Amino acid sequence: MEIQDFIKEELGENGGFRRVLKEFEYRPQQQRMAIEVFNALKDPHHLIVEAPTGVGKSFAYLLPSFLLSIMTDKRIVISTHTKLLQEQLIKKDIPILKKVVKKDLRVEVAYGQENYLCKRRLYTNLRMDLFDDEKEIKTAEGLIEWSRRGSGILSDYPENIPPSLYNKICRDGDSCLSKKCRYYEECCYYKAKRRWQESDILVINHYLFFANLATENRLLPEFYGCIFDEAHQLEEAAAHYFGIALSNFGIRRLLSRLYNPRTNRGILPKVRMSRSERESLYSLLSKTREDSETFFSSIDKWLGDKSKKRVRDSDIVENLLDSPLKELASHLERLSKGEPDEELSYEIKSLAKQVARKRSEISLFLSLSDTNSVFWVEREGEKITLRSAVIDVASFLKTSVFDSIPSVVLTSATLTTDGGFSFFTSRVGLEKYNSLLLDSPFDYLHNTLLYIGRDLPPPTEDKFYEEAAERLDRILSLSKGRALILFTSYKALEEVYRRFRSQRYRVLSQGELSRPLLLKVFKEDITSVLFATQSFWQGVDVPGEALSCLIIMRLPFDVPDEPRIEAVIEEIRKDGKDPFFSFQLPNAVLRLRQGFGRLIRTKRDRGAVCLLDSRIANKSYGTLFLSSLPECPVTYELSELKRFFSSNSSP
Numbered sequence: 001m002e003i004q005d006f007i008k009e010e011l012g013e014n015g016g017f018r019r020v021l022k023e024f025e026y027r028p029q030q031q032r033m034a035i036e037v038f039n040a041l042k043d044p045h046h047l048i049v050e051a052p053t054g055v056g057k058s059f060a061y062l063l064p065s066f067l068l069s070i071m072t073d074k075r076i077v078i079s080t081h082t083k084l085l086q087e088q089l090i091k092k093d094i095p096i097l098k099k100v101v102k103k104d105l106r107v108e109v110a111y112g113q114e115n116y117l118c119k120r121r122l123y124t125n126l127r128m129d130l131f132d133d134e135k136e137i138k139t140a141e142g143l144i145e146w147s148r149r150g151s152g153i154l155s156d157y158p159e160n161i162p163p164s165l166y167n168k169i170c171r172d173g174d175s176c177l178s179k180k181c182r183y184y185e186e187c188c189y190y191k192a193k194r195r196w197q198e199s200d201i202l203v204i205n206h207y208l209f210f211a212n213l214a215t216e217n218r219l220l221p222e223f224y225g226c227i228f229d230e231a232h233q234l235e236e237a238a239a240h241y242f243g244i245a246l247s248n249f250g251i252r253r254l255l256s257r258l259y260n261p262r263t264n265r266g267i268l269p270k271v272r273m274s275r276s277e278r279e280s281l282y283s284l285l286s287k288t289r290e291d292s293e294t295f296f297s298s299i300d301k302w303l304g305d306k307s308k309k310r311v312r313d314s315d316i317v318e319n320l321l322d323s324p325l326k327e328l329a330s331h332l333e334r335l336s337k338g339e340p341d342e343e344l345s346y347e348i349k350s351l352a353k354q355v356a357r358k359r360s361e362i363s364l365f366l367s368l369s370d371t372n373s374v375f376w377v378e379r380e381g382e383k384i385t386l387r388s389a390v391i392d393v394a395s396f397l398k399t400s401v402f403d404s405i406p407s408v409v410l411t412s413a414t415l416t417t418d419g420g421f422s423f424f425t426s427r428v429g430l431e432k433y434n435s436l437l438l439d440s441p442f443d444y445l446h447n448t449l450l451y452i453g454r455d456l457p458p459p460t461e462d463k464f465y466e467e468a469a470e471r472l473d474r475i476l477s478l479s480k481g482r483a484l485i486l487f488t489s490y491k492a493l494e495e496v497y498r499r500f501r502s503q504r505y506r507v508l509s510q511g512e513l514s515r516p517l518l519l520k521v522f523k524e525d526i527t528s529v530l531f532a533t534q535s536f537w538q539g540v541d542v543p544g545e546a547l548s549c550l551i552i553m554r555l556p557f558d559v560p561d562e563p564r565i566e567a568v569i570e571e572i573r574k575d576g577k578d579p580f581f582s583f584q585l586p587n588a589v590l591r592l593r594q595g596f597g598r599l600i601r602t603k604r605d606r607g608a609v610c611l612l613d614s615r616i617a618n619k620s621y622g623t624l625f626l627s628s629l630p631e632c633p634v635t636y637e638l639s640e641l642k643r644f645f646s647s648n649s650s651p
Contacts (some may be wrong), residue, residue, distance in 0.1 A: 003042075003067055007034045010063065016100035017059065025603065029438040030056045036436050037409055038064030041076065041225050044406035046433040048231075048425065050415045052440040052630075053597050057411055058093045061227050062201075066101050069200040074224035077202045079209045081230035081237060082539055083155075089203050108192070108199040110220065112208050116171040116189040117143065117152045120181050124343045125168050128270045132263065136165045143169065152188025164253060175350030177342070197221045206230075206237035213400050214242070225407035230539075232412040232590060235393055235427050239564060242396075243373065243389040244361050248296040248382075251321075254354055255292070258332075259285055267347055271339060281331060288324040295320045296384050303377050303384070310563040311375040314368045325359035362386070374567035389564045391571055398429030414593040417586040418624060424590075444630035447606040448599065449644045451475075454617040454636040459554040465492075468553060468612050469499035475610050478642050479549035481505035481527035486537055486552050486595050489559070493533050496553065505529045510536065522546060538594040543601035548645075550599040554613040555625065556591035557584055585621055589628045596629055608644055 040047035332352035
């Protein structure tokens with residue numbers, strides 16, 4: 001039997017998936033995608049696939065990946081943006097797939113090194129009494145017991161691990177003794193790496209993919225093809241992975257790790273040195289602390305009353321930290337070489353590298369020497385962070401990914417604008433590729449109604465919030481709650497939330513609970529209403545009655561003065577193009593499609609999308625938004641919305 005025929009049969013109405021998974025639904029779109037993915041892997045070429053919600057894209061790329069690996073012994077990497085999807089693939093989808101193909105292929109999941117417990121660092125910190133307090137010690141002792149039976153992946157630990165403790169016991173490449181370590185054979189990270197080497201399919205995330213590129217492919221084993229799920233996040237992931245994020249809190253933690261004069265704790269009190277050397281080193285640390293406080297105070301003053309500000313000129317403040325950090329790194333390096341305790345020596349050496357790295361990042365930040373990066377400062381309470389992000393990732397991705405890997409498959413529910421892939425491919429540097437645009441298996445025409453608040457003032461006017469809150473109340477009375485309300489910013493959320501007067505339904509707001517708990521409560525209390533912002537525009541899966549009404553307050557245009565967006569817009573203008581039509585508008589279209597996709601999650605779902613941004617009806621560009629959405633009835637009348645929710649076929 002031809003492989004393509006086998007794929008069609010297994011994904012057919014009476015195939016292997018239907019026998020293993022009782023709720024499996026036959027979808028011709030899934031069959032077609034699976035065959036195209038197999039062809040892209042077998043006769044290597046790049047493929048881009050838009051697979052709307054309900055297509056079942058996970059099985060559509062997993063099955064051909066398995067078959068290709070069985071046929072050729074070649075390793076395939078699958079990269080996701082979220083850990084949630086990683087876990088779904090490993091814990092749910094792949095076990096089903098193994099039953100279908102009846103082959104026990106080696107599938108492994110890989111995380112970044114900092115996700116793994118380092119037993120040597122854990123025991124060294126305990127032995128030398130380097131933890132800050134009794135709470136840290138108690139948690140560390142619990143980790144020892146857990147490490148004997150647990151996965152060694154710190155996020156799997158059932159209790160919260162404070163950041164200060166986490167940084168002391170996670171795997172750190174700078175301080176790793178590798179094969180010289182007494183715990184090498186039982187090391188969680190190296191055991192995982194050995195499993196990666198034996199894998200047929202390796203499931204990773206986008207950040208680890210870029211970490212592997214940054215180390216010239218030394219982190220991951222060699223692979224033949226890569227499938228990027230949640231590919232719409234690829235540009236952002238690359239732009240921010242290769243950027244800077246350095247805060248005053250981070251420098252404080254690093255210096256306290258060396259020596260905290262308040263508690264008399266740290267690594268340096270454990271190091272044998274002469275009295276004069278200790279006094280000299282402690283004096284240097286004290287000066288570095290003072291210079292750091294002065295440096296960030298100057299940054300704070302430069303920031304003024306803003307919480308975020310782009311850096312356009314070099315040397316906005318004097319680099320007071322360059323000399324003390326250079327001297328401190330050099331002193332620590334010498335100290336590590338003279339330390340007889342090998343484990344302590346490696347810890348000191350690691351801290352020396354961290355100090356040197358921070359010095360280098362501050363220098364880069366103040367000099368603005370990377371012309372393909374944008375730099376800015378953020379303030380959150382007392383925390384001040386220096387940040388940067390890459391402006392144009394297209395040429396880098398073209399060279400490092402698409403010109404280097406024989407077969408790359410990119411898939412997501414939203415990759416097209418105006419019916420084509422050109423906007424997305426231009427942003428990520430993909431030039432030669434096959435494409436597949438699938439239709440949705442859902443009946444939006446009969447199960448969805450789009451209501452547009454055409455008569456509301458545009459969101460740019462102050463009176464919008466008052467009128468939108470009043471309209472929101474009327475909509476929720478028709479839907480009987482059961483609504484997710486999406487905002488483009490916390491400020492907009494708060495403006496509407498404080499004006500919202502309804503007491504009829506339980507109102508949940510992003511930030512009052514953790515995201516998983518918030519979604520759990522929302523699903524269980526089916527008449528509840530959830531106010532949410534950016535992270536809820538995607539990756540939220542609430543099938544059934546609990547989400548019967550999706551309310552989008554405004555079109556999701558990027559804030560134009562967001563530093564990276566602003567820099568991208570400037571580069572587009574330099575090329576003589578209109579940034580609104582060539583970047584801002586298509587970007588907003590993709591994001592609106594992501595938000596719209598939160599409503600219908602299964603063939604049985606039914607509901608209304610309410611768009612309260614009148615610009616979609618009153619501006620010429622509104623037609624691009626409307627044409628990008630699934631075909632469904634559109635109304636401007638609340639009476640039609642009332643009829644929809646009160647009809648006999650409503651949930």
